[in-house]
Amino acid sequence: MKLATPFAVLAIASSLAAGTALAKDTITVGVTPGAHEEILEEVQKLAKEQGLDVEIATFSDYVVPNQALNDGDLDLNSFQHVPYLDNQVADRGYDLKAVGKTIITPMGIYSEKVESVDDIPENSRVAIPNDPTNGGRALLLLQAKGVIKLADGAGLKATPLDIVENPKNIEILELDAAQLPRVLNDVSVAAINTNYALDAGFNPIEDSIAIESPDSPYANVIVARTEDAGADWVKQFVEIYQSDEIRSFIENTYGGAVVPVF
Structure with missing residues (x-):
């Protein structure tokens, strides 16, 4: 039941x-x-x-x-x-x-507007989960893909305040994790937990434009x-x-x- x-x-x-x-x-x-x-x-x-x-x-x-x-x-x-x-x-x-x-x-980065993280426009909005650990996880993924750079030692609890290099001047939006698939039309990209991505009909392997390493x-x-x-x-x-x-x-x-x- x-x-x-x-x-x-x-x-x-x-x-x-x-x-x-x-x-x-x-x-x-x-x-x-x-x-x-x-x-x-x-x-x-x-x-x-x-x-x-x-x-x-x-x-x-x-x-x-x-x-x-x-x-x-x-x-x-x-x-x-x-x-x-x-x-x-x-x-x-x-x-x-x-x-x-x-x-x-593995957490993935998804977009309805670009096909690669390299194509994220300047001054665009990027959505991440608003809880501390998944937010930090998303920022680490963005760093791994070259979108931002975090301060040394920021670690798993990184926040947007730890961003020390932001070459495209992206705006980080912190939103409830469950809502992220629904805002893809309103942002350039979003970092989405796989359970919510699957629930929204996405295949993380095929539909994400970048994905976390499975040895995370x-x-x-x-x-x-x-x-x-x-x-x-x-x-x-x-x-x-x-x-x-x-x-x-x-x-x-x-x-x-x-x-x-x-």
């Missing part, structure tokens, strides 16, 4: 006391649209065969799934990379822990509350996700746009 929850936190009753490692018959896992949701639907089928019911809660942003998990309204989530999780834990005080790697979805540090992870990290049902879910069946599904479905890292 899928629970559509665009913005609101779900109220989901738990059958276990917090911190126990007892088995669960039903768990609820939060995801974002696109590859994360599609892969989890396959995990759901395999889990059912093993006596574990997985309910899918789909969120339209990156903020609520961690809040919902921390508050106990989800059992797990699977939508974020490690730098984003680390930033959320540091900034919001969440007691969350990564329990297993899933995929890398942005491996996505399954996340649990720290108190549940060692629970048997968590281990069971991770084993199902990291099975050969799911690896084959990812490799056969996404053609390199989504890469398993388990």
Whole structure:
């Protein structure tokens, strides 16, 4: 069963006391649209065969799934990379822990107006995600493609203030990550996370004008509350996700746009 929850936190009753490692018959896992949701639907089928019911809660942003998990309204989530999780834990005080790697979805640069980053016009607008880690990721991608240069040491948390060379005088627009595919007609290019690109009908390999290297540090992870990290049902879910069946599904479905890292 899928629970559509665009913005609101779900109220989901738990059958276990917090911190126990007892088995669960039903768990609820939060995801974002696109590859994360599609892969989890396959995990759901395999889990059912093993006596574990997985309910899918789909969120339209990156903020609520961690809040919902921390508050106990989800059992797990699977939508974020490690730098984003680390930033959320540091900034919001969440007691969350990564329990297993899933995929890398290389960020791409997309455009309706130019065919190469070399063709980005002077004084044009470039859209990037407005959350700190994905914004920094987009700026690093723009730097890797020669569009800008960042200050030494800016690292994964780079912001537009760290731009020290901007030869085309581009204007950086920081927007909600989910909205970026919808603004392509209004900007020269946009750096878009693959889950949102896929959800908008783009093929990152074929449709992006530049794409991140797959050996980037942005491996996505399954996340649990720290108190549940060692629970048997968590281990069971991770084993199902990291099975050969799911690896084959990812490799056969996404053609390199989504890469398993388990």
